[in-house]
Amino acid sequence: MRSSTSRSIVAAALVAALGATLGAQRIQINGAGATFPNPIYSKWFDEYNKAHPNVAINYQSVGSGAGIRQIQAQTVFFGASDGPMTNEQLQQAPGKILHFPTVLGAVVPVYNIPNVTAALKFSGPVLADIFLGKITKWNDPQISKLNAGVNLPATDITVVHRSDGSGTTYIWVDYLSKVAPEFLKKVGVNTAVNWPTGVGGKGNEGVAGLVRQSPGSLGYVELIYALQNKISYGSVQSMAGEFVTASVQTVTAAANEASSKMPADFRVSITNAPGNGVYPISSFTWLLLYENPKDKAQSKAMVDFLKWALTDGQRYCGDLGYAPLPESVVKLEMAALARVKTS
Amino acid sequence: MRSKDLGFRVATGAFALVLVALVCAIGFELARQSMASIQKFGFNFWRTDVWDPVAGQFGALPFIWGTLYSSILALAIATPIALGIAVFIAELCPAALRQPLVFLTELLAAIPSIVYGLWGIFVLVPAIRAFETSIPGALRQLPLFSGPPLGVGMLSAALILAVMVIPFTSSVSREVLKSVPAAQREGAYALGATRFEAIRAALYYARTGIVGAVMLGFGRALGETMAVTMVIGNNPRVSLSLFAPQYTMAAVIANEFTEAADELYLAALVEIGLVLFIITLVVNSLSRLLIWSMTRSAVVLQTPEPTETPAAA
Numbered sequence: 233m234r235s236s237t238s239r240s241i242v243a244a245a246l247v248a249a250l251g252a253t254l255g256a257q258r259i260q261i262n263g264a265g266a267t268f269p270n271p272i273y274s275k276w277f278d279e280y281n282k283a284h285p286n287v288a289i290n291y292q293s294v295g296s297g298a299g300i301r302q303i304q305a306q307t308v309f310f311g312a313s314d315g316p317m318t319n320e321q322l323q324q325a326p327g328k329i330l331h332f333p334t335v336l337g338a339v340v341p342v343y344n345i346p347n348v349t350a351a352l353k354f355s356g357p358v359l360a361d362i363f364l365g366k367i368t369k370w371n372d373p374q375i376s377k378l379n380a381g382v383n384l385p386a387t388d389i390t391v392v393h394r395s396d397g398s399g400t401t402y403i404w405v406d407y408l409s410k411v412a413p414e415f416l417k418k419v420g421v422n423t424a425v426n427w428p429t430g431v432g433g434k435g436n437e438g439v440a441g442l443v444r445q446s447p448g449s450l451g452y453v454e455l456i457y458a459l460q461n462k463i464s465y466g467s468v469q470s471m472a473g474e475f476v477t478a479s480v481q482t483v484t485a486a487a488n489e490a491s492s493k494m495p496a497d498f499r500v501s502i503t504n505a506p507g508n509g510v511y512p513i514s515s516f517t518w519l520l521l522y523e524n525p526k527d528k529a530q531s532k533a534m535v536d537f538l539k540w541a542l543t544d545g546q547r548y549c550g551d552l553g554y555a556p557l558p559e560s561v562v563k564l565e566m567a568a569l570a571r572v573k574t575s
Numbered sequence: 576m577r578s579k580d581l582g583f584r585v586a587t588g589a590f591a592l593v594l595v596a597l598v599c600a601i602g603f604e605l606a607r608q609s610m611a612s613i614q615k616f617g618f619n620f621w622r623t624d625v626w627d628p629v630a631g632q633f634g635a636l637p638f639i640w641g642t643l644y645s646s647i648l649a650l651a652i653a654t655p656i657a658l659g660i661a662v663f664i665a666e667l668c669p670a671a672l673r674q675p676l677v678f679l680t681e682l683l684a685a686i687p688s689i690v691y692g693l694w695g696i697f698v699l700v701p702a703i704r705a706f707e708t709s710i711p712g713a714l715r716q717l718p719l720f721s722g723p724p725l726g727v728g729m730l731s732a733a734l735i736l737a738v739m740v741i742p743f744t745s746s747v748s749r750e751v752l753k754s755v756p757a758a759q760r761e762g763a764y765a766l767g768a769t770r771f772e773a774i775r776a777a778l779y780y781a782r783t784g785i786v787g788a789v790m791l792g793f794g795r796a797l798g799e800t801m802a803v804t805m806v807i808g809n810n811p812r813v814s815l816s817l818f819a820p821q822y823t824m825a826a827v828i829a830n831e832f833t834e835a836a837d838e839l840y841l842a843a844l845v846e847i848g849l850v851l852f853i854i855t856l857v858v859n860s861l862s863r864l865l866i867w868s869m870t871r872s873a874v875v876l877q878t879p880e881p882t883e884t885p886a887a888a
Binding site: 294295296297298300301320321388390395396397398399419420421422423424425426427430431432433434438441442445446 | 625626627628629630696697700701704723725726727728804805808809810811820822826829830831832833834835836837841
């Protein structure tokens with residue numbers, strides 16, 4: 233009995249070994265980076281693996297900063313980031329790194345004011361002043377002016393921001409810095425900044441939790457998070473002057489506006505984009521690839537995957553709360569993908 | 576036989592050396608990785624209170640303050656309670672109640688810190704906010720209670736840390752009390768001591784172990800990350816106020832490490848780790864020193880009773 237078991241194990245091992253040698257084309261690709269696109273990346277890698285069983289892509293959502301560090305060190309094949317790499321970071325890498333926008337996200341202001349149910353309207357300068365600690369009361373004339381007819385209380389505003397370094401913070405302060413020069417000077421743009429006021433919550437759930445429980449609070453979370461958790465959020469005045477509520481459509485519209493002036497390396501901020509029906513606090517999230525990767529087999533598989541993700545793969549966006557890329561951007565990226573060396 | 580003994584000694588000695596090597600390697604690696612920040616800021620890193628990743632300006636003072644303040648507060652709250660639990664279980668508790676109580680305190684230690692953190696956000700913080708708003712205006716003028724009633728802040732962090740520290744301190748203290756020889760208590764009773772006095776004598780006998788238990792709790796409080804960051808408000812400001820949002824060293828590392836891409840920023844975060852390492856080392860050394868001075872004075876006290884030793888043998 234015993235010997236027959238061991239014999240069958242040996243046989244199974246042999247079969248497995250044989251299978252492995254036959255299917256030698258099996259390609260394993262490792263990547264690491266931003267947490268924000270992790271749900272859709274996981275979905276994509278899973279679906280792609282079902283259709284192409286020989287390509288397995290493994291993604292670790294360790295944060296944008298760690299993703300950038302790892303691709304610079306070439307410990308992963310591709311990286312991912314919510315903010316584009318800086319010129320300095322690109323120079324530190326041993327080869328030329330290309331940016332590929334994959335999906336879009338947005339950040340929305342969330343608040344908790346007792347007895348106020350109306351959806352509030354904000355403008356960029358007002359949000360900047362609140363996060364600078366200059367506007368401290370809800371009934372401040374600057375807020376009331378935007379929200380005629382809403383009875384705002386004379387209570388303090390408790391500012392809630394992210395305590396962890398995050399692409400969400402990057403998008404938020406990028407927008408505030410564009411619309412308020414003082415914010416750019418005093419705070420600046422990064423995934424973590426020196427906040428002049430407020431309390432920090434860890435992650436979207438930390439910010440949402442603090443906002444939900446603190447009467448008079450104002451914070452910011454990712455659109456997906458607000459949608460999935462049914463948190464109501466305010467509209468924000470766009471560059472064109474209209475108050476736009478964030479949705480999949482208004483975020484994609486912001487990217488569409490940007491595509492006409494898209495730089496060749498796709499490193500573009502689309503916050504405060506011009507045009508109608510455009511949500512101003514939107515952003516791409518990027519996949520980072522070397523232009524001339526060492527492993528050409530992996531490179532070929534990755535380029536094929538990206539072609540799929542940018543076209544067929546975009547249909548998974550809606551379910552997961554991401555805004556899909558506009559056609560115009562996909563077209564530009566397809567052309568850029570040809571530059572990645574696959575042989 | 577001899578050679579076996581020798582082999583055993585060498586092997587265990589090697590394991591002990593591994594520990595020493597590990598601690599040295601951690602210290603060395605932390606110093607190496609934070610060199611950029613050490614060279615740029617020098618000792619100012621310990622003294623300045625600006626933490627601005629955009630401008631590349633880093634000072635650890637608010638984090639050092641927040642870590643020590645929250646841990647000491649937590650210790651002040653937890654130690655009496657933990658000792659009370661330990662004394663009750665070891666000395667006074669009816670036998671039927673003992674096992675359930677031991678089980679419950681140990682259960683507290685087994686709860687993951689993220690669960691404590693979530694409990695903190697959803698239960699403790701609202702309760703603290705209600706307490707803060709109920710404090711009369713006159714008291715709010717004191718620096719200890721200044722600032723808006725946010726709920727999140729130093730008080731919530733200290734309370735949650737206290738709850739997390741209690742099982743450690745009380746379990747170890749209980750074991751220490753259990754190891755007090757029965758002859759000590761019997762002796763006390765024989766001299767006509769009341770129960771309280773006998774327990775006091777046992778506590779005095781076990782004091783070094785109890786200090787050790789308290790320091791174990793302190794170490795735990797210094798390094799706790801997740802639960803603290805969820806309730807402390809994460810605002811790097813030095814403040815005496817219990818209501819003010821503050822920050823700790825472990826929390827800032829956990830929060831910012833993954834997103835830190837430039838070299839100086841990363842080095843500054845690693846240096847925070849180095850500072851925490853040094854502070855933990857100093858705290859542990861001080862507690863060793865305390866225990867050592869206590870045992871030494873005890874030896875002096877015990878010199879007139881050498882007759883006891885042959886009797887025990």
